Amino acid sequence: MVDVFEQVEEELRSDRYKRLARTWLPVAAVVLVVALIGALGWWGWDSYNTNRAAKGAEAYDRGMEALRAEKPMDARAAFEEAVNVGNGAYKSLALQQQAGLAVSANKFPDAVRLFDEAAKASKDPILSDPPALKAAFLLMDTAPLEEIEKRLTPLTDDKRPLHAFAQEALALARLQHGKVKEAREAFVLLQLGQNVSDDVRQRASAAIEAIDAGTAGNLKDIIAAADKAPVAPVAAPTQSPALVGPAQQ
Incomplete structure (x- = not known):
């Protein structure tokens, strides 16, 4: 009798496995195919970029x-x-x-x-911010202040690589359009800033002195000096840009 019970249980277990196989094997096959397509797609995209x-x-x-x-x-x-x-x-x-x-x-x-x-x-801001800043400088004398502010404001964020240069350019644009108070406040922040290059700090000091002395008419000379400042090297990366991170670029 025990053998009969064991034989029946084995048959039931076999039928259960067959039902599970019929249910899940197609799903597993689809998952494997999708994974394979994804791997091939990533390999193709990586090869294309390289x-x-x-x-x-x-x-x-x-x-x-x-x-x-x-x-x-x-x-x-x-x-x-x-x-x-x-x-x-x-x-x-x-x-x-x-x-x-x-x-x-x-x-x-x-x-x-x-x-x-x-x-x-x-x-990558390391590559995109220098040309954006240069374009703003080229438009400084001709474009309305609203356009200059629209171009420069995103670049002034402390996390952007050229934020000090962008803050300086924005202050110069506001000074050029008569917003003396806002410009002076920005120059003071640049003068006291921690992550500011010596060149930018010196130009900020010169601008503050010009504002306080009422000789801000020398603004064009300050703008010309800022425009000629090397904001970032435009040179080929030492490694393929597709394969290195922003810091290495």
């Missing part, structure tokens, strides 16, 4: 070599190629170089457009 970074680096290096050889036409062509074939980082760098060539040719509207495109080409 390939674009390599092509962008090659074209960008040729552009820099042409600049050093004083061949602006060849440089412009190489940078255009880097924009078309490179990843976001090299596209941003190449657009900034093109904007620099436009500035040299006194084509300031083109330079502003190229700087704006460079700022949008990368989501």
Whole structure:
């Protein structure tokens, strides 16, 4: 009798396993297929980005070599190629170089457009903030204050890499448009700030002295000095931008 009971229980257990297999095996197969597709997709995207970074680096290096050889036409062509074939980082760098060539040719509207495109080409503030700041400086004498404030305010956050330069530019713009009190307060904060370069601190002190002495008419000289300040090096990364973090870039 015991053997009969054991045989019946074994049959029931076998039927239960079969039902479980029919229920869950298709689900497991779908999960495995989705995982495989995801892994292949990530591998393909990573390879695509790496390939674009390599092509962008090659074209960008040729552009820099042409600049050093004083061949602006060849440089412009190489940078255009880097924009078309490179990843976001090299596209941003190449657009900034093109904007620099436009500035040299006194084509300031083109330079502003190229700087704006460079700022949008990368989501990394280390790459996007320098061209955004340069575009604001180029528009300082012609654009309304509202546009300058719209451009600069996001860059003034303490977590942004060029926040001190952006705060200085915003103070200069407000001073230029007659907002003396707001400008002086910003210059004082820059003068006393901890994470402020000596150059920015000195220019802030000069601006405060000019405001207090009533000689803020020298503003153009201060703006020119700020505009020429090296806010960030525009050079090719030592590693592929697709493969390194923001700090390394």
